[in-house]
Amino acid sequence: MPIRDTFADIKTATLAHLDEHGCGCYPYSSGSLLAVLAATARAGTVVELGTALGYSAAWFASTGAHVHTIDRDPTHTGQARHHLAKHRLTGRVTFHTGEGLDILSTLATGGADVAFFDGYAPTAAAVDALGATLRPGGLLIAANMTLGGDAGAIHGRLADWWHADLGETLLAVKPH
Template identity: 45%
Template structure:
């Protein structure tokens, strides 16, 4: 019997919350986050690193993804965190300088074999990748509806989309994600964990 995605989402939240209570707050990739902040200040770009990689470490420990698709690399901070928990990460970044710096940071972290940095726009790169992925990470408000629909085909049944920065911008991301058809979404801190329902369980 196929598990109810709501049950899967509830179990994932409990595991994440337990992981957050038990986590080690030391950040081995803090230098990458600091370098990203410095780069943004110097170059005036939009490379904002996620605020606390240990939170993603707790999510990875709970979800145990073997393959992660990351939409937006910046300088590689979150790629390092997903890869450090045993996943292979395909990450997409359109800025050529960010791609170069991310690859250098990932190399220095000893994670080159676990992370593939793809240069280009999401619309161009996502269709070229072979799924399925266990987890998709989007660090920027929320995935636009068109992009969410596009990546759904790359996500395994009961795979999870992790979205951050839900209270930035128009501040409507929580309500939109919570009511999205075909997904069971739960919220932990500033994260949305959206579990994909099986195709037969989604409304036409």
Template identity: 35%
Template sequence: MILHGAVGPYVHGLNEDQDPLLAEMYDHADEEKIPVVEPPTGRMLEVLCRVTRAHRAVEVGTAIGVSTLRLARGGAHVTSFEVDELRHEAAVGYLSRAGLADRVDLRLQGADEGLASLEPPFDLAFIDGPKQGYASHIEAAIALLRPGGLLVVDNVLMSGTVATGIPAGPWNRENIERGRLLNEQLVANKRLLAAITPIGDGLAIAARL
């Protein structure tokens, strides 16, 4: 949560869902310290899918499927990559219980290889995998998106550390430098029209030009 004072918890609370399955998934993530999208980010993913009428979405970093579920509920068919077998299996179970098994293609595969195996066009790409892989995953995603498609990238503000320059939590100096460079490259990218927003842990939302 990066918004200061009372604003962060207020926004967080308003965007929380009363959905029991999502609540169970968040409890699971908390217990096992698995990083997943914050509720405002999840809602925004669903909104973005709806407004763009995204049919085909691709995701890097399934974890246990919180964001995958949001994208699928937003109406997209989601291809999602994860390398951790236990997380992948948990996601398969949750998406099946959500009645969305036929809307997702959950692959136990590294994103570099996985993205290279896909055929364009995709309507939306969500990047939320390993931070050291962001630059190459974003490049691969841009190549898969149709003109007018959306690129969405999570954790671009890294708990605010990219602004303060002070390491905190999982974000060390190397992460901060990489994050700052990535944000500058996103807004300068001639193939994108990108906005860096303070949703969740910082969400970049970009139209593929």
């Protein structure tokens, strides 16, 4: 039996926005996978780069975690606020509008349980900055690894992390 997507309305709205604006706000392929990973990590805090219209943030927040989500496009952040409010999840999400590296440099280091990269093609600098927010044993989830970017350099940087290459997505656990 197919799993029901609790936040299918946000995914649909994101795809419609993408069609209209061509702005590259592709929703993550499996929100439920993100929720399973956050729940397994018993995440209290999640840091996300790439809010778009709030699809992945909603899934993370649904596990009870508090989500710090970052996007440089204020239209996306505004629409994400609307969607999270509709699902009564606003209290579990802090929206940051601005350039990813700038915002990440203002967030606490070493305390997050999960960090999620879902900007466009991954950059080593973004993965480093997200990794810095994680506690030892925290989980890094990097999407879009097949889009190019710094994928090779990122694999090198995470060589001493437990990691699993799922193709489009890379999972890595920060060493203690």
